[in-house]
Amino acid sequence: MADLYDAIGTLASAAHANGDDIDENTYPSDENNSRHGLDVFADGHYVMFRAVPDEPRFTIECPYTFVSRLRSQYTAEELSERADVDFASLPGDQQEQIVNQTIQTDLQLAEEHETEFKTAIHDELGPGSPDVIRLEYGEHDRWNGVLLRDRVFPHRADFGHPEYRDAIDQIRHTKMTVAGLLTSTIPPLNDAEDHTAPSATQTKEDARPIGFQ
Numbered sequence: 397m398a399d400l401y402d403a404i405g406t407l408a409s410a411a412h413a414n415g416d417d418i419d420e421n422t423y424p425s426d427e428n429n430s431r432h433g434l435d436v437f438a439d440g441h442y443v444m445f446r447a448v449p450d451e452p453r454f455t456i457e458c459p460y461t462f463v464s465r466l467r468s469q470y471t472a473e474e475l476s477e478r479a480d481v482d483f484a485s486l487p488g489d490q491q492e493q494i495v496n497q498t499i500q501t502d503l504q505l506a507e508e509h510e511t512e513f514k515t516a517i518h519d520e521l522g523p524g525s526p527d528v529i530r531l532e533y534g535e536h537d538r539w540n541g542v543l544l545r546d547r548v549f550p551h552r553a554d555f556g557h558p559e560y561r562d563a564i565d566q567i568r569h570t571k572m573t574v575a576g577l578l579t580s581t582i583p584p585l586n587d588a589e590d591h592t593a594p595s596a597t598q599t600k601e602d603a604r605p606i607g608f609q
Contacts, residue, residue: 399452399551400432400447402551403447403454403550403551404421404432404433404434404445404447404550406550406555406556407434407445407454407548407550407560408434409557410550410555410556410557410559410560410561411434411436411438411560413556413557413560414438414557414560414561414564416436416437416438416439416443416564417436417437418434418435418436419435419436419437419442420434420435421433421434421435422434422435422444422446431446431447431448431449432446432447433445433446433447433454438564438568439568441458441568441571442458442459443456443457443458443564443567443568444456444457444458445457445548452549452551452552453547453548453549453551454547454548454549454550455545455546455547455548456526456545456546456547456548456563456564456567457543457544457545457546457567458543458544458567458568458571459531459541459542459543459544460541460542460543460544460571460574460575460578461531461533461540461541462502462503462506462533462539462540462541462582462584462585463499463503463533463540463541465541465585466498466499466502466584466585467495467499470495470498472484475491475494475495475498478498478501479494479497479498481494500534500536500538502584503533503534503538503539503540503584504538505583505584506538506539506582506583506584506585507538507539509581509582509583510539512581513577513578513581513582516577516580516581517574517577520573520577521570521573525566525570526544526545526546526566526567526570527544527545527546528542528543528544528574529542529543529544529545530542530543531543541578542574542578544567544570544571544574546563546566546567548560548563
């Protein structure tokens with residue numbers, strides 16, 4: 397256990413050296429979490445480090461979720477038109493119901509283009525790139541974006557700021573590449589605004605309760 401905490405300390409020190417903001421340490425006892433680790437905000441991107449049980453390595457993970465994008469881009473006018481209601485005049489609980497129904501519709505539409513995205517990502521990412529894992533949402537396990545996952549080794553004596561920076565840069569660059577492919581292939585994400593760098597709070601809040609496979 398001492399080695400584990402030393403490794404987390406090494407990650408925290410490297411994060412500080414990189415100018416990243418540490419959000420919190422995580423523990424297996426936390427809600428929606430099963431492993432020790434560290435959460436950071438790296439240049440506006442929510443990044444999760446998690447210890448791999450019984451192995452001297454951590455995963456580094458960065459989510460790109462549809463639900464947070466969709467919520468941020470919906471307007472009252474669009475929701476009124478799509479639901480055939482005066483959205484602004486509805487009470488809060490009914491507004492939330494309309495938003496959730498619209499999200500389900502858009503996630504279902506996104507799934508119709510999932511194969512197209514998988515083909516594009518296979519052609520774009522080369523060997524050694526982070527893994528791209530499907531994220532799911534709701535009782536019907538709708539496609540809700542991807543989790544990018546790579547590996548780091550803070551237990552090693554030679555691990556420091558340069559190795560941390562390289563890992564962050566790799567997963568951040570991959571996320572931006574994936575975001576571009578998603579917005580070009582998934583119709584609900586093809587609005588006029590740029591959602592490739594959403595606020596860290598949106599990404600964090602929407603990622604934590606999501607299951608993946």
